[in-house]
Amino acid sequence: MTQPLRSDDDVAVDVAVSELRRIAGASTEDGRIAVLLFFRSPDFVVNGVATQHHPVPVYLEPELREQAEELVRAVRRELLEARRVAIVRPDFTPPPLVPSQHGPMRQDVTWAAQRMRFPGNMIREITALQTLARSDEYVMELAQASYSGAPGLVAITTLRLLFVGAEVRELPVAAVDRAEVVNPPAPGAPATLKVHAYPTVLEFIDWAPVDFARVATAVHLACEIQHVDGSIALARPASTDLFAEWQLLVERRRLGMVEDEPFHRQAVGIMLAMPG
Template identity: 30%
Template sequence: MIAYDPSAGGMDIVELRTPTAIVRHGEGRLVVLRPGADSETETDGERVLDVAVTDLLEVRLSRRADDAVVIEIYLRYPTPVLVGVPADRTPLPVLIAEHDVPAAAGIVSRINDQILAAQRIDIAAPELKAPPTEWTDSGPVRADVERAVRRMSAAGRGESTVADLAGYLTGDEYVLETASVVAHPPVGDDDPCLLTVTTARLLLVSLGAGEAYAHELPIPVIMRARATEETVSVVEDIRVRNRRPLVEIHDGNTAMCFTALDRADSERLACAINFAVRLVAVNGAAGPADPSVAHLYSEWELLVERHSLGMVDDTQFQRYGRGILRSLPGI
C-alpha cells in the first residue's frame, strides 16, 4: 500500500509497504527498511538504506528474467553505505508484488523527479524583474529603459523611437541594453536602427526616413554574439586605422552584423546578448549527472584489474560490471 503523511512539512512522506521491504521517500531522503515482526514502525525494521536523494543516480522499476518486479535503486557514488558494504554500482533491488506495481511506479517517478530537480542549475544573476510602466504626458516610461538609454554613447537619430521604447516591451522582459546601430544585410539595408536586448528578445526598430520596420528575434534561437571591428582596409598602401566597431550575432544559420557608434556600445550589446543566451539556456537546466562516462570507465578499468588479480570472482565481476554499464547515461 502507499500512505501519505501530511504532517511531514515540506514534501509529504510517501511510503510503499511490501511483504519484503518498506520504501519511504520524503524530506529529501530515501529510506528502505526490512520489516520487523510487526511491520508497523520504523524501529521494528532493519534499516537497509538511508540516503539523501542527491546521493541517488536513478531509481528504476524493472521486471527480472523470472518475471518478478523490482525497484532498482542506483547510487550516484560507489561509496560504502550504512554498514560499510560498498555498492560497486550494483543497484539495491526491492522486490514488490504485482498488485503494487502502480503504486511503485508512482513513487519511482516521484523520486526521479526530485533527483532531476536537485541537479537544476541556478546561475548568478542580478534582479531582473521588469519594473512597472509609468504613464507620463510624453508616454510610457520604465526604469530599466531609462538606465539603458543613459548608457548609450549618443542618441543619434530617432529620439522619438528611443522615447517610445517602453511601449514596445512586455511585462515579462527586462531591458538589458540598447544602442543606435546601422543594420547591414540581410537584416537591414545599411540603415540606422535602434537595437535593444531584453531577457526575452532582440528588438530592432528602424530609425531612418524611409519605410519604417521592426524585427524581433527570440533569445533562445541566438547562439552567440561578439564585438569586433571592420576588417582592415588599405587605401594607397596606407592601412586605415579608424575601423568602425561591429556587433556580430549568430543564430546557427545567419550572421547578422550591425555597426555601432563606438566600441563601448558594441561591447555592451554583445555582452548583454551573451548573458541573455546563457540565462535562457542554462538557468534551471539539469547539469551533468555524476558519475561521468570517464569516471565510470575508470571504475571499469579498476574492476577488470581486480578481476585479473583474483580479487573479484566471476560472479562479482559480472554483477559489478552490469552495475557500471547500467549507470551510463541513457542505458
C-alpha cells in the same frame, strides 16, 4: 509508505534522495515488489558492502503495489528536479510602463539608455522602444548602430533582439547562437557587432565598440537564460565518469590489486550504470 524501506528482512535503508542516481520498480518471482535503488556513488555502503553501482532491492508486499509505484514516481520527479539548472541571475522582472511628462516610460529602457555613449542621438528610437518592449521581457542593453545601411537602435531584451529604425526588426533570442564584436581594423574604420543566428549572421555597424561590447555581453546572458536556465543536466555519474572508473578498474586489475570476483562485480556494476 506504510513500512520502512528495507534492503532485506532485517535492515532498514534510510537514505537521502540526493544519494540516488535513479529508481525503478520490479516484481519478484514470488509476487513481491522490489523497488530498486541505484546510488550515485559506487562506494555507498549497504549492509556493510559497497554497492559498486549494483541496485539495492527494497522488498514490499504485493498489497503495497500502488504505494510503491507512487513512491517511484515521486522519487523520479525529485531526482529530475534536482538536475534542473538553476543559476542566480540579476532581477529581470519587467518593470511597468508608467506615465511621465515625456510619455509612457519603462525603467529598464531608461537605465539602458543612460549607459549609452550618446543617447541623445537616439531619442526618437528610445522613445519608441518604451512602448515596443513587451510586458514579459526585460530590456538589457542598447546601442546606436546601422544595419543594412539604415541608422537605428539595436536593443537586446531577455527574449528578443530588436533593431528600431525606420522599420522595426526583431529576432527571438531562442534563435541566436552568439554575438561578437569586431574592433575597427584601422583608425577611422567602424566597429562591427556580429550576431550569429545559424545560418544567418547579422552585422551592425558603429564608429566605436564600447556600446557593442555591452550588447554582446547581454546577448550572451540572454542566450544562457533561454538555453541553460531550467534545463536538465546529465545524471551523475555520466558516461565520462563511468569510463574513468572503468579505466582505473582495469589498471588496478592489471597491477594485481583486484581479485577476479570483485573485478567482475565492479565491471558489471559499471555496465549497469551506463546510460541507455
